[in-house]
Amino acid sequence: MVNRDRQLNKRRFLGFVFLCSFIFFTWFTHVPLMRNIATAQTADISQQVEQGVKSYEAGDIRGAIETWQKALDAYKKADNAKNAAIVSENLARAYQQLDDTKEAIAFFNEAITYYGAAKNLLQVGRILTELAQTYNNQGQARKAISLLCSNKFDIKSDKKQHCEANSALQIAFTNKDSHTEVVGFGILGEALRLVGNYDLAIQYLEDAAKVKDSGYEILINNSLGNVYVNLGQLWYIRAKSAEQTNGDKAGEFQQNAIEDFNKSIKYFNSSLELAHKQNNFLGQLQALLNTIQVSYRSHDFNLIPSATIDDKIREAVSLIDKVTDSSTKAYMAIDLALLPSDFKITSSITQCSKIGELGKLSKTESINILNQAITISKKIKNSRVESYAYGALGHFWECQGDEAQALKYTKQALIAADQKLAAKDSLYLWEWQAGRILKKQNQEKESLEAYQRAFKTLEAIRSDIITSTRDVQFDFRDVVQPLYRELAEFQLQQILQASMKSDISKSGASDALETIDSLKLAELQNYFGGDCIVNVLNPQRVDEIVDKNTAVLSSIIFDDKIALLLTLPPRKTQPGGTLVRWVQASNKILQKEELQKQIQAFQKSLISGQGRPDGYDRTLASQLYDLIIRPFVKDFKAANIKTLVFVQDGFLRSIPMAALFDTQAQEYLIQQYAVGTTPSIRLTLPKSSDRHLEKALVLGLTKAAIIDRQEFQALDYAEKEIEAVKQVFPNSIFFIDAKFAPETLRTELGNKNIFPIVHIVSHAQFGTIPEDTFIITGNNRKLTISELEDALSNLRGKANALELLVLTACQTALGDDRATLGLAGVALQVGVKSAVASLWSVQDKSTALLIEEFYRNLKKPGMTKVEALRQAQIKMIKLTGEESEFASPAFWSPFILIGNWV
Structure with a gap:
């Protein structure tokens, strides 16, 4: 249901491009015929309206907007609410075509006001429904639900609820507007899918399906298919979780996943069959790509034979030229061109398949299709689509190892993304991409600057990203997380190279700490699927909150090593600062896999020690003490540290730090220092209370x-x-x-x-x-x-x-x-x-x-x-x-x- 063109605001540009987004039609494709508006006004205004229609139909969206705006001003001056409503409505849709959601929402609200003044409640309900879809596309599903039914709607309930009198659906019920009723049910079902209430989403979508010959059967089937994909993914994740906590449930959850994935395949096949009957090329392409995506998500179960998927890919390629040019077509083309050969790829826009197996399509096919997407974006004058198409082509060349070509197209993506900041939510992707490419070209200063810009942009839109559909949380960890880690590692490497020492105390370390702390905050928000944690943020940096006897020891896990960052309080003889050291053994940087094995062995020895009269083997405890604590012991003593607060990363979170053992002093760490922990300094306010x-x-x-x-x-x-x-x-x-x-x-x-x-x-x-x-x-x-x-x-x-x-x-x-x-x-x-x-x-x-x-x-x-x-x-x-x-x-x-x- 969510229009592919505008779905990108919430998830398309999150980096979850392939496995976490779905192909949708918009529920509203018509533009009211401006030729049929009341023409009691001057002939000049009618001609302006007519010219706007012609411009729109010719693909000159901006020209249409300019002309319609003049007509709207005239209708406002003449106090003609009826015609002002129609022109406002079409201005809203024109801005939607340009992905300028802010302006689209403003004009939809104007249209609602004018239709209300003209006593046209039927159209008020329809525009409310379309506005709800716009909010859905922006990821503001709760706002959509409020417009469709009620601002008191219980999104956690499993029962359908009564809609308020002024809501879109209630207006449709009262006026027996079956068209808006079907559309409203469909969009409400999609909104509930986005907030994770899949059972209730299915109920409303099935209500939409009960209306025979509505013309929306393809849409409804695709939407139901998407809900069951989400359910299948959730059961799959729960099965993996149960393997750790309750093995008996793992098999049951896995079977549930298979059943729901199969249901999604059934619905997508129904959509494809209907689209074939109706000779609907866009519908065919939609159903094919959704089925292909299911094959990736359910690959572990092998529900769709590889040969069948290959056939569907070839069929999808053959349909590209038959589909009318639009932003929807452009995004479909990009997904198709970047189909990864590796089923473990979670984002084809930020990750590359194995060398020599860059995709399901040939190199020539991918390039041609991506260039076609660029051509479409220019034709329809949509800077957001243009940015994404150029960025995708840049990423294709990045994966091919051609940095010159990759940087060329990435820069064009950045230019397009920066137009009126219309594609700000893709800006971080292309800055990040530029940073990776520049780093390979050994342009480290420019690369670091690009990474920092990407980080700043991502921070600005992070809450929108990580509070989206909960089922993409693992993709968040695998796709968005690397940007934070790559930047933090880059920041540390830069200052280490500048000092040519194994440990440092510079502001750059604080920057790295801020980067990784932002990641940890994002992880928590994403884990819980909400943004309420944001309300309790501590604005202070870690070096601003440590008191005179407290030190904060943070860890950052990189691909091949682990950094430890110690933040000390200021002293009379020395200002506070952050020391950085890599975890080392015998003057050799320890690989993260080695440390992880030691930690797992340490945990097991402690747990098994509950049933042993001699306790446990202290060897592992002392080894970990030497790796993590001993390098900083002199610093602790010099600063008279009494409390250690750990901000751990990844698998280091599960270390019971109090049990680390100092063989020299024959003491546990807890006997030397008080030990606290927090997942993020910005979520902690170390303040004493009465x-x-x-x-x-x-x-x-x-x-x-x-x-x-x-x-x-x-x-x-x-x-x-x-x-x-x-x-x-x-x-x-x-x-x-x-x-x-x-x-x-x-x-x-x-x-x-x-x-x-x-x-x-x-x-x-x-x-x-x-x-x-x-x-x-x-x-x-x-x-x-x-x-x-x-x-x-x-x-x-x-x-x-x-x-x-x-x-x-x-x-x-x-x-x-x-x-x-x-x-x-x-x-x-x-x-x-x-x-x-x-x-x-x-x-x-x-x-x-x-x-x-x-x-x-x-x-x-x-x-x-x-x-x-x-x-x-x-x-x-x-x-x-x-x-x-x-x-x-x-x-x-x-x-x-x-x-x-x-």
Whole structure:
């Protein structure tokens, strides 16, 4: 349903070009015949309108706009609402053809105003529907839903909802306008698909399909096919996540993915069959390319034979010349020309297939088709299409290894993209592309400048990109993420080369930190599929927030190495700054794969240490200490550092840093420093507060549970942990077992009670995606991240709330850095100042001991949260007698403090 021409605003230029976008027709292709407007005005105005029509039909869109604008001014002056409405409507569509959405929206709103004044409610409903589609194309699906039905529409509900009186659909119902009704259902279904409510999207699209001979059958089938592709992709991702957390569900999820992919193929085949019957070449090309895209997404299941796909590609190529020139055709041509030979390619516009296998088409075919797209863009005078076509051709030559040709066309793409900033959302792609090409040409200064411009542009539009369709989150990681990492690596290399030293302290390191911190913020926003995190951003840079005894140690993972960046506070004898070192072993830079293997072995040794009387092997702990901590020990001592805050990257997030071991001092890291963590400095405000920790809301599960056929053992010592909380906070409120339910939490937090602490004693699982992230409640139920967020959001804005969220008995998928991202993000997502949680499940008897000590420390005047946890962990280390087994870091090190460490 979303017009291919304008879909690019939200996703076309995100870099998700091939596997994450779909081919759509617009639901509105007509331009009202201006010749039929009332001609009571002067002949000159009628002639202007007529001339505008001729210009439009001849492809001179700008000429039509200039002429119609004069006519509109005349109609306004004559107070002719009826004709002003028609001209405004057509001006809106003309601007749509130029992808000038801002002007299009303005004129659609003018048309609505004038049609309302002319008492033409039928047309008001139609224009509202078309305006809704425009917002959909911009990725503003919620705005579209509001116009179509209601601004109170519950996008999470699985039931169809009543539409308000002044909404597009209600106007259509009242006036028995079946045309607008079908279109409205279709666009509403597409909007719901974009916000991730696939089940409800299907219901509305099936309502549209019930209207026989509507003329929109091809569109409806394609839209339903796209919904089922999204569902298939989601099930596929969940299957991969379940392999880490619940193997029994992996097979079921995989089967669901196959079923939904097959349904999408069926709908696309139906569209193709209808398009053949109607001799609709554009419809045929649309259905063919959508089917080809499904084959890429479902490649692991081999649902469509390779020979069949090859035939469809050849058929699509043969259709190009038969389709009428338009921006839609141009984008289809580009997708076709850049079809990758490698099914693992997630974006054909930023990644290259294997050398010698550059695409499904021949080199000559690809060049000809891309040049044809450029010709079309010039003919229709659409700078956005022109920019994209030139950029695609530049990327083609980049993949061929011809930097001169690649740079030539990339520069032309930049020129086209910069026209009135009409294609700003593609600008970052071409600046990034120019940066890559210039770097290969050894033009490092120019390359770095191009990378920096790309970064600046991407930051400006990042929220729009990463809050789009949730199912592209992995493509975001694989496609957009490299720009941040490549720039950060470039920044570090530049200053390292300038200093000719292995470590430095210059402003360039801070720039690299800002770059990678922006990536981590983007990852969190993308993981949760929302932008509410943006509202709590700390504008300060990392070097501006460290206090006199705190250092921040950040890590950045690159393709072949890992950088460690230490930010120190200023001292009397030396200003603060950032030191940079590569992770090295025996004066040799360590490959990231080597470090990852060591970390995985370290985790496994700790977890297995829970059942061993001798604890675990300290060898791995000391090796990691020497790699990560020892290079900075002298700097720590010189700056009198007492607290280390880690901002880890990727797989480094899952390291229990407190357990690293210093063989020289025979101490764990936690015995030397308090240890905190945060996924992003800009999401953390290290500010002390006047804490009045008098009570907590305690939610607990003591009994065994079965969730999704996975058994979770009874927490035998949960009652002891709950009792420990009661001893420290006697005024607390408790909901245990059956009383612990999602609705209980929501109701209790919705009351006037203020709970500075929410303590949850239960199994929790943090999966690769939020759907597989939940806390187990009573009666074998789940509290999802979304439900937790909704409940805790009631505490926002209340005095002294919410200071701390504590989750015990958690279970994070080992080896999956996105799972740990979810663990860190759950607190920050709901505006909690700090959180304490564990990286893996721990025997609850030891947890009760640690938590009780942590809370007692926390109530001491002047005790920071991170120091309170440190003292509790040190006490565990010193346990003797029957409890001496809990001295092993297997029991205390997985507990980490996230967020505000003060």
